[in-house]
Amino acid sequence: MSRQIVKNVALITVIGALAYFPAGCGKGGSAGGKTKTITLPGGAKMEMIWCPPGTFTMGSPESEAARTPSFERQIKVTFTKGFWLGKYEVTKRQYKSVMGTSPSDEVDDDLPVGDLKWLDAYEFVRKVGNGARLPTDAEWEYACRAGTTTAYPWGDSCNGKEANCDGEWPYGTQEKGPKIGKPVKGGTYPPNAWGFCDMNGNMKEWCSDFLTSWPKEEKELTDPAGQSGTTKALRGGSFRDPARFCRTAYRSSFDPDQGQPHLGFRMVMDK
Numbered sequence: 001m002s003r004q005i006v007k008n009v010a011l012i013t014v015i016g017a018l019a020y021f022p023a024g025c026g027k028g029g030s031a032g033g034k035t036k037t038i039t040l041p042g043g044a045k046m047e048m049i050w051c052p053p054g055t056f057t058m059g060s061p062e063s064e065a066a067r068t069p070s071f072e073r074q075i076k077v078t079f080t081k082g083f084w085l086g087k088y089e090v091t092k093r094q095y096k097s098v099m100g101t102s103p104s105d106e107v108d109d110d111l112p113v114g115d116l117k118w119l120d121a122y123e124f125v126r127k128v129g130n131g132a133r134l135p136t137d138a139e140w141e142y143a144c145r146a147g148t149t150t151a152y153p154w155g156d157s158c159n160g161k162e163a164n165c166d167g168e169w170p171y172g173t174q175e176k177g178p179k180i181g182k183p184v185k186g187g188t189y190p191p192n193a194w195g196f197c198d199m200n201g202n203m204k205e206w207c208s209d210f211l212t213s214w215p216k217e218e219k220e221l222t223d224p225a226g227q228s229g230t231t232k233a234l235r236g237g238s239f240r241d242p243a244r245f246c247r248t249a250y251r252s253s254f255d256p257d258q259g260q261p262h263l264g265f266r267m268v269m270d271k
């Protein structure tokens with residue numbers, strides 16, 4: 001074991017014994033709702049939620065409006081192992097704790113870090129060590145769906161009241177809603193059934209794999225880790241996106257060496 005890994009193992013201390021959701025913080029669902037809090041290098045804390053092994057249908061049904069057929073074709077995905085995923089998008093405080101600096105110029109350290117290149121996110125999890133990594137494209141959607149099959153975890157419409165997006169471009173309803181136009185703190189909107197906040201809106205989130213459409217002959221995937229490609233997967237929509245781009249099945253990507261104000265991420269640990 002390298003000196004760096006030993007150092008990181010020492011820094012990351014699980015301070016929260018496994019606990020169950022308090023009333024009102026998500027339904028828990030079949031996941032069981034196990035949570036823990038870890039201490040990152042530099043001392044900042046991060047809340048994480050357990051996603052159990054299981055099978056789900058990734059992608060959207062043909063009946064879902066505004067879908068992109070090539071990227072949202074439904075496919076059965078099985079995870080043989082569970083994983084921990086950050087309850088919230090990584091904040092500027094957490095990023096500064098690990099990296100010593102921040103790419104975003106937001107004053108409030110409790111806001112999600114933005115203006116983030118994929119390479120920055122990758123470096124963050126590498127520095128955290130101890131098995132920390134970015135979620136795969138499939139893991140992100142598994143956690144976002146949290147057992148649901150609708151366009152969003154809360155149903156089939158969105159106008160900015162349910163998540164931080166551009167509510168002037170609603171989906172599934174004619175009623176326009178709010179457009180905040182900037183990031184908000186995690187927990188401003190209700191969590192999904194497994195307890196995750198801001199999966200669909202606020203910041204787009206970098207994933208580990210390149211984005212490509214699944215091969216047509218593939219009907220089922222087990223522990224998919226992505227395919228070769230040139231642009232890295234981004235999941236969810238952001239504070240500046242119309243609601244249709246915040247659908248759970250929507251997939252996008254961007255150059256890994258470029259950041260933008262609406263690009264953030266969340267972290268995975270296997271144990």
Ligand SMILES: [Ca+2]
Nearest residue numbers: 198199201203
């Ligand atoms: Ca998000």
